[in-house]
Amino acid sequence: MSNSLLTRRGLLKTSAVAGAGLALPTIFTSGASAFTNDPTGSTVTLGFNVPQSGAYADEGADELRAYELAVEHLNGGGDGGMLNTFSSKALEGNGILGKKVEFVTGDTQTKSDAARASAKSMIEKDGAVMITGGSSSGVAIAVQGLCQEAGVIFMAGLTHSNDTTGKDKKANGFRHFFNAYMSAAALAPVLKNLYGSDRKAYHLTADYSWGWTQEESIAAATEAMGWQTVEKVRTPLGAGDFSSYIAPVLNSGADVLVLNHYGGDMVNSLTNAVQFGLRDKQVNGKNFEIVVPLYSRLMARGAGKNVAGIHGSTNWHWSLQDDASKAFVKSFGTKYGFPPSQAAHTVYCQTLLYADAVARGGSFNPCAVGEALEGFEFDGLGNGPTLYRADDHQCFKDVLVVRGKENPTSEFDLLEIVEVTPAAQVTYPADHPMFAGGALGACNPGA
Amino acid sequence: MLGLNKTDSKFLLIVILLTIFTPILMQPFAANSGLDQFNGGYPDLMQKVAIFGIFAVGFNILFGLTGYLSFGHAAFLGIGSYAAVWMFKLLTMNVIPAILLAMIVSGLLAVVIGYISLRRSGIYFSILTLAFAQMCYKMAYSVLTPITNGETGLQLSLSDPRVLDGATTSTSLPVTNIFGLAMNSSYKVEALNRVFTFNVGFYFCAIIAIIAFYVAIRLFRSPFGMMLRAVKSNQQRMNYMGLNTKPYTLAAFVISGMYAGLAGGLLAAMDPLAGADRMLWTASGEVVIMTILGGAGTLMGPVLGAGVIKYLENIFSKINETVLHSWFHWLPDGIEEVVVWIFARFTGEGWHLTLGITFMLVVTFLPGGLVEGLKRLARLARKGRKKTDKFDESDPDHTPPPSKHVV
């Protein structure tokens, strides 16, 4: 096959020039530093790996805003946000260990492959010493595995599956966000108070690993308080029209519908269920109810008025009135003009927690950071007193049970807090069967 | 050389040289020059270009030669990856058995899918392959989770048997290697204010890519390749002449399926994770687009197309507004905002827009793909010669024959 002569020559010339440069190599010995991407200059680079295309692009955009805010605060800019309320005072607003914080961003496309490629380029090309982000469990687990192998710290973003700190937990990975078990443990008592202990539940579950852990958790928690599970139906991810799954619900004898869906699936299945008039029906002499275990305010907007009166759980909400939440909402709202989402909150916290752990541990070495985070107890980040448990790198903190508002006063005011379930009630032993099957392994500093 | 004629030998030699110097060629900008954002010379991207190059070259054996447009090639890529990761889990971290198994398994799947799908032609064939691939994807994502690990993707774990590697007490996961040489080890050279990374994994991919490329050249030039082209130009006539074309097209389908499986195996060898996303129809579409973008029916085109798309995906998506501000900070404030706003639409979260516009521009103005663009550039540069028209040189490999209007 012919290419042009000239192009060939041109390319050969270029190669020759580049080859000449090889004459005077200075060899970098990779063993010089004790860990991957040791920041030797006056700056340190963090990698923010969020979905910028696909279904979760808006959540990714909100996460990026929070990251930028966190970096600004770490470098001493802005009003300091939650740095002022954070219980640990190791951070001084002069970057991390005196190094100015810089960041690179990438697009996970909500696909494991793309997310890993993006994280790899941050590690290999940009020298990122920590990777954080993600808006789905599959991606978080995939990137967490990569970071473990590469020897950098991974601070998980929005990932709710039990597996992230369960069977797929890794020594280099840390999660601030809550998980499916916690959602279920927080929701069950509230549901019992509202709807009684004699209920029959019908589960519609997104047919992939997060959906399964959510279904397993909520079914176990509701059965423990006396509910029966009538049916568990798996629905294809991205089914769009859920009518053929929702239509048989009324005839099954169930009087509660649990939608173990997230994102677009949640919006569509909830919209369909309300369209079918399920909430106006009476079954077994009781009002028919719908439950959405994991709420996201950004996504709830897509369901509009349909969320009114429907209960679920969330990691954090901007209407919380503690000083830390107020400080965060103020600095985020002043900068961007609207309140932050739970995704924004969790990634902001993760960035601060990482920086603080480096400052306390005195090193960017992933093993030192891990040691500083393990068993770390803190307060002042909006969720009350929180523990980063050493056994599985999961944060234990209060969980919010929320309800869709009947009469929202603005486009952000969609959820109201029904109850703040204390951390003790959602804490589980590290060897709980739903989280079994994995091992943290040893921390890997890479290099 | 090696059974190639003079032009082809020269061509292959150039490809080999280009591949060897990729880590240097893809690092054209000095560090801190402000343009180093555009450097692509890091292992992951170079590996991806080589691997997707193999994938596209293989796809082109089917599409470029026979004209059969498969919309399900991602299934072979995916199953190759799964096979390879299972090999890493069960047998050994050495990449050779994994890659061999990936090719075998994808070849078998290609025999089945090809045998059924090739009963139809044209758009019907495309939809059949698409349907098979989507079935593979949907099942891998849900019901086959015990084998594929569903959404999360198949990963290594400490408790895997790995019978050939023997027991280790290590608490960290082993890395893929070839007879002990780790795929992720790199040799870094600092020169000319640039850091060049020579990565074992990349050179391994590159050697396989060159072999795959050589095989493709031989195929294109062989009587078998000629037969396939005859199928493309008029299958009916071939049938009337008493030739059964099915074995030829099936062979082409299986070979290109094995190329895809090889690419999938290599992906897993570079990064031991196999996700169902690799089988999604968009992944099948991606290889179609790489091939057409570069130039269908040409040898170099698919590789070029793969390079351009992977480069856009990895480099453009990382240019965020902060980077843009650092580029244009010298502009007056108001103008800077405007310029950054405009650029931000095409980079960072807007990188898809750049991708879409690239597709439209290339296919509208360069009907033969990027290869055609290079040829035109060359012709422009060759000033002394007589003015030529683009129709003057007829090279059947570079200009796909205009298809008949279907109506």
Next chain:
Amino acid sequence: MDAILLQVLNGLDKGSAYALIALGLTLIFGTLGVVNFAHGAIFMIGAFCAVTLSRILSLSFETIDPTKVDFLGNPATIKTPYVEAWFGPEFGGALIDWAVPLAILFSIPIMIAVGFIMERGLIKHFYKRPHADQILVTFGLAIVLQEVIKYFYGANPISTPAPEVFKGSFDFGAMFGFDPNVIIYPYWRMVYFLFAAVVIGAVFSFLRFTTFGMVVRAGMADRETVGLLGIDIDRRFTIMFGLAAAVAGMAGVMYAPILSPNYHMGMDFLVLSFVVVVVGGMGSLPGAVAAGFLLGVLESFASMNEIKSIIPGIDQIIIYVVAIIILLTRPRGLLGKRGVMEE
């Protein structure tokens, strides 16, 4: 029995969505010979016509209400839609409530314009190019259209409710003597089904009973001969393209209350609509409609628990299984014509 009836109803509804999209696609794909990967994007733009109209109707002016505070503690701004201020809260509110049906009228001129611009500006240069080139250029166009919508509307789904009147569902079971609540069916879905039937009927009678339709059909059969007769078939094909875009766009508008629109919904429907068109048979409009309903009903059946318990995951792949079986038993799909897109 009741469960089967219920799934037939659901299937008809799903089927009418598939049929509408496939109808538009087959007008372009099977008649003009263009593989249009941007067709899903046209459907998506239709859905966003509904979003846009409801946004326009809700355009508001702001007044400051000192008694309430917003999330930052500043005095809250109260938004009052202009239409409510102009026409009184009752009529104005009704206008906003009826945004989706009104968007049908709003979308037709827009979608026809989109179709014209696409055909004249881009597609017409690709009639004689290989299908692969058509795929690449229309795929590029689809990405560009998506990104434009994403820039203006964000990536999350946007709630676009149907009018209040259509809220709730109708109890078919009670009507036919089954137990109450056994066969229920939302009012809006009934509207959607009727709407689809009307649109499909209109397109068919347009092609069947008008001179214009006759010429187009002749052009589909033999473009060159019609051209030789001195008829400007190109212009008619442009109009056909506009018509196809309008059909897809209206399907999108009416689907918005069922599926909250987001910028990538077009891509989700694209593969499916191609499968429907090809199963129906290339170049056959009745085939596309029949395949749409067939696949819709079968998909609904496959999602029944009784069937899922026999073959797990069948609802994920049923469409593809059916497509493969049909294409293997009937070489040109249900009603396809010989020689269309077979080379």
